[in-house]
């Protein structure tokens with residue numbers, strides 16, 4: 001800059017700071033004037049001093065970058081994004097840390113000498129203490145996005161530059177850094193930089209959001225927008241929520257927009273229900289049933305927003321740059337007979353993993369869980385895994401299959417009966433399944449088969465959390481957590497009147513759909529896992545060859561995991577040398593399921609059915625076990641019949657022992673057997 005211009009520049013600053021702004025001074029923005037005052041009076045910088053900007057050595061720079069590696073990794077994507085947009089316009093793009101040190105830089109390398117001379121380069125330190133008013137330093141002090149254009153700069157040697165900067169604020173409100181675009185030459189008018197500033201602000205916001213999502217990837221994140229149409233693609237503000245529905249963090253815009261909605265202005269530590277017009281369970285519920293955008297309002301002022309919920313770890317900001325491939329750890333599968341864990345059950349199927357994450361968030365809350373899925377998809381396994389993972393793990397898990405118990409017995413099975421409720425009833429009566437599950441988990445399998453006559457009673461138990469056993473008058477309080485399962489479409493049953501709507505809503509606190517094998521994206525992995533379990537985890541000793549694996553991944557598996565497990569049990573038993581081939585698979589799979597040539601060639605030679613290994617018993621349908629002779633008995637009589645029958649079966653039909661168990665005389669026993677059509681096997 002020629003000396004004359006330098007003098008004019010200095011003159012302008014001095015007269016402005018001394019309060020003598022004149023016409024031109026009126027147009028200088030307030031933050032610039034304040035910064036000039038600081039530069040002159042506070043830091044005592046000489047505006048004519050020509051010293052270049054300090055640039056750190058590589059070793060010094062490393063000291064600055066090491067503690068902020070995560071931020072740098074995430075911000076780098078934002079820097080690249082911004083630079084792509086401005087590179088052709090002659091800008092360089094800088095990422096600075098909270099001290100004004102340039103930790104990342106992009107620019108046209110052909111002009112690197114000029115960039116370096118101007119201090120627009122990696123390692124350059126731009127703070128007000130050293131440089132006086134400058135884009136980076138002033139934006140960091142003022143904590144706002146701004147442009148320092150040409151003569152706004154304090155030092156005359158910087159007065160050719162134009163710098164538009166925006167601070168990047170972390171989830172805790174702390175400044176993490178700043179993003180800047182600077183040019184060596186630009187039009188005189190400051191307005192020419194308006195768009196550059198907007199782009200910089202947008203990029204800063206993008207980095208803030210990416211950092212927030214990364215920081216809280218293990219938590220629920222509520223993404224809010226004022227426009228419904230934009231809610232899915234972008235978020236105005238972000239709120240991280242823990243599994244209890246408590247706000248853990250809110251980003252800068254959320255604090256600004258929602259802070260005044262709560263007393264004291266601090267969102268952190270508040271429950272969702274304190275800020276919005278719905279609670280966390282409702283939010284999860286809506287989220288689990290659809291991925292739609294949810295309209296919500298704030299409690300205090302009724303401000304309308306549109307929310308999307310991101311589940312924990314559903315989205316994580318991918319590290320940018322080279323990432324060393326890491327070999328996946330060998331999967332640990334439970335030993336046969338051991339309870340399967342939720343993480344194991346989630347497998348590698350993204351949808352199931354999301355479901356498991358959501359299950360983990362609600363399993364310790366008084367929210368009934370409904371599991372929906374075809375037969376054999378593992379509903380009971382899931383229910384057990386939820387129980388074992390929950391705070392109730394050391395209390396009983398009690399399963400009731402509503403389809404397998406004769407309708408007339410469900411009542412006493414569930415609710416129990418009081419001692420002396422009927423002649424010969426066991427002296428202590430019987431605690432029904434509901435009371436047996438006190439403090440633990442009650443699993444109602446095939447809930448769709450719950451008789452209509454019992455639905456109101458079950459509803460009452462769920463609502464009032466107390467049970468009155470058959471023949472009893474006093475209600476007994478029960479601490480109940482219910483998980484239900486069904487393969488039916490209960491909503492259809494509600495529509496047809498076969499299932500009570502109010503009971504449906506009581507049971508369906510939150511619903512999870514278990515995918516069929518056909519729908520699982522990790523089928524091959526699952527096949528190997530089930531094989532591992534069946535082979536007692538000795539993975540080295542058995543493998544499935546490619547053709548057999550193709551047959552199995554192509555098969556439609558109507559019986560789902562149960563069928564897969566039986567097929568693998570069979571294959572393990574018949575295979576040679578630890579290799580399962582198509583020839584080792586049960587014939588129903590190779591004949592009906594596959595288009596694979598290896599399997600097809602086999603089918604001709606193996607048309608006759610292959611002897612199957614003992615499989616899990618097929619559950620009898622309810623109708624097949626209901627004895628017509630007892631269909632007319634009332635609930636009490638049904639229960640009495642069951643007690644007598646169980647005692648006789650237990651003692652292999654020795655009446656003398658059974659009567660002691662039941663507590664009735666021999667004569668009464670024969671009378672009851674007659675009345676209840678109980679016939680010993682040797683007399684049938």
Ligand SMILES: Nc1ncnc2c1ncn2[C@@H]1O[C@H](COP(=O)(O)OP(=O)(O)OP(=O)(O)O)[C@@H](O)[C@H]1O
Pocket residue numbers: 340344345373374375376377378379380381382445485487529530533561562565616
């Ligand atoms: N992920 C899994 N890995 C290995 N075995 C599994 C898995 N999930 C379920 N199983 C096994 O599959 C069989 C069927 O599981 P489960 O009884 O839980 O299914 P379900 O959906 O409740 O069936 P139904 O509707 O017929 O009652 C069981 O033997 C269970 O041990």
